[in-house]
Amino acid sequence: MGLELRNFLIGLTFGVTGTLCFAYYEYLRKQLHFTMTWAIGSTFVLYIVPPLLFYSSCFIRRHLIFLPFALRPFWVNFDDPKSQGLEGTRNFYLTSEPGIQIGIWHILPKSQVEKSIEKNDLFWEESLSSSGRPIIFYLHGTSASRALGHRKELYRLLQNLDYHVIAIDYRGYADSTQVAPFETGVVTDSTCVYKWIQSKLGKSRKIIPLIVWGHSLGTGVGCHMVSELCLENKGPTGLILESPFSNLRDQFKYHWLSTVSYVNQNTKNKTPNMCQINTNITLNGLLLQSAQ
Numbered sequence: 654m655g656l657e658l659r660n661f662l663i664g665l666t667f668g669v670t671g672t673l674c675f676a677y678y679e680y681l682r683k684q685l686h687f688t689m690t691w692a693i694g695s696t697f698v699l700y701i702v703p704p705l706l707f708y709s710s711c712f713i714r715r716h717l718i719f720l721p722f723a724l725r726p727f728w729v730n731f732d733d734p735k736s737q738g739l740e741g742t743r744n745f746y747l748t749s750e751p752g753i754q755i756g757i758w759h760i761l762p763k764s765q766v767e768k769s770i771e772k773n774d775l776f777w778e779e780s781l782s783s784s785g786r787p788i789i790f791y792l793h794g795t796s797a798s799r800a801l802g803h804r805k806e807l808y809r810l811l812q813n814l815d816y817h818v819i820a821i822d823y824r825g826y827a828d829s830t831q832v833a834p835f836e837t838g839v840v841t842d843s844t845c846v847y848k849w850i851q852s853k854l855g856k857s858r859k860i861i862p863l864i865v866w867g868h869s870l871g872t873g874v875g876c877h878m879v880s881e882l883c884l885e886n887k888g889p890t891g892l893i894l895e896s897p898f899s900n901l902r903d904q905f906k907y908h909w910l911s912t913v914s915y916v917n918q919n920t921k922n923k924t925p926n927m928c929q930i931n932t933n934i935t936l937n938g939l940l941l942q943s944a945q
Contacts, residue, residue: 720796741766794869798827872897
């Protein structure tokens with residue numbers, strides 16, 4: 654009886670141990686299967702789906718290039734530039750084409766700030782010509798708005814140097830009309846503001862320097878705009894290109910989500926002809942071309 658009980662207990666022990674080992678093996682197999690499935694799925698979602706969407710959708714490419722939805726900083730009251738640390742600044746809007754309104758800041762030169770206290774909008778407009786100070790028309794880069802930190806630092810620097818600064822947000826950005834931006838659209842917006850500045854300068858435009866300053870994406874917008882303005886003999890005094898790119902086709906081609914060497918016809922031939930620009934061009938502080 655004792656031998657039978659011992660054999661029974663030994664068999665029970667082996668049976669329980671074997672069952673536990675098999676259960677643990679199944680658990681590990683399922684965990685490994687889950688881990689492998691998760692890893693393969695994540696790789697597919699992260700590294701295959703985005704490039705395919707980027708390649709197949711012009712809408713997605715456009716939004717990833719312009720990034721108008723990347724709002725920084727949040728909760729900006731554009732009607733109150735003083736709350737953003739900008740003295741002597743007013744907010745206003747222009748209509749670039751039917752249904753499209755463009756948000757604009759006009760930052761006065763330091764010498765005009767005190768004079769602007771309790772003055773109406775007419776003072777700001779007349780000061781463009783009456784102050785005799787140079788004007789910087791600033792075209793910002795991709796994402797965010799004209800209220801982004803480093804952009805405001807540049808405005809203050811230029812203001813302290815006694816320059817007027819006109820800074821805009823293209824369509825789709827900030828408080829401008831919320832429609833999807835595209836190349837000819839943002840060039841139209843910029844051209845509208847540029848021609849508004851010229852109209853306020855009147856005869857003084859032959860005397861007062863008007864300089865277009867483009868940063869990153871804004872260099873492409875600025876080159877396209879200025880090339881067309883030069884054909885009309887309405888080009889600016891100078892064009893500053895800060896962190897430029899060669900053309901929009903290369904922006905698509907070398908974007909981190911794309912290894913695509915082909916861009917559809919809607920963007921293929923949009924690169925402006927630099928030979929059409931007959932004004933001073935400065936690239937990252939280096940004078941590339943002189944109009945003289």
